[in-house]
Amino acid sequence: MTEKSPMQKRNERIWQTVSDIPQGNVASYGQIAAIAGIPRGARQVGYALRQLPRGHTLPWHRVITSSGRIAFAAGSRPYKEQVKRLKMEDVTVQGGKVDMRKYRWQPDLDELLWKPSAAWDQR
DNA sequence: CATATGACGACAA
DNA sequence: ATTGTCGCCATAT
Numbered sequence: 001m002t003e004k005s006p007m008q009k010r011n012e013r014i015w016q017t018v019s020d021i022p023q024g025n026v027a028s029y030g031q032i033a034a035i036a037g038i039p040r041g042a043r044q045v046g047y048a049l050r051q052l053p054r055g056h057t058l059p060w061h062r063v064i065t066s067s068g069r070i071a072f073a074a075g076s077r078p079y080k081e082q083v084k085r086l087k088m089e090d091v092t093v094q095g096g097k098v099d100m101r102k103y104r105w106q107p108d109l110d111e112l113l114w115k116p117s118a119a120w121d122q123r
Numbered sequence: 124c125a126t127a128t129g130a131c132g133a134c135a136a
Numbered sequence: 137a138t139t140g141t142c143g144c145c146a147t148a149t
Binding site: 007040041043044047 | 145
């Protein structure tokens with residue numbers, strides 16, 4: 001079988017984690033990286049999202065910077081799209097920022113273990 | 124191999 | 137609250 005490159009598997013773990021973010025919540029790039037088992041991999045999360053295949057249904061809009069800011073340049077196309085999608089699920093965005101204290105995803109241990117994305121460790 | 128570039132993050136002023 | 141710097145790490149050139 002064609003072996004998946006480590007980078008491919010990494011992206012898949014990231015995508016899986018992002019798909020676990022509940023509607024109405026947001027997570028930081030670093031948070032996703034940490035949960036996906038990639039310490040200091042915030043930038044890799046951004047890279048992985050940039051590589052999304054066409055036609056995907058991943059909730060990419062729920063990923064923002066640790067300070068609650070939309071990562072895209074204010075006013076840009078993708079920026080507006082993200083704000084639109086967030087408001088769509090009742091996440092307030094003001095001044096290009098989201099209140100992390102209010103919307104930050106806080107998965108409990110049970111959820112982290114239960115999700116198939118937690119099956120990374122098993123070789 | 125040397126640099127430059129990011130959908131980042133932490134921290135000092 | 138803002139802004140600049142530096143650290144990080146996979147890719148691109």
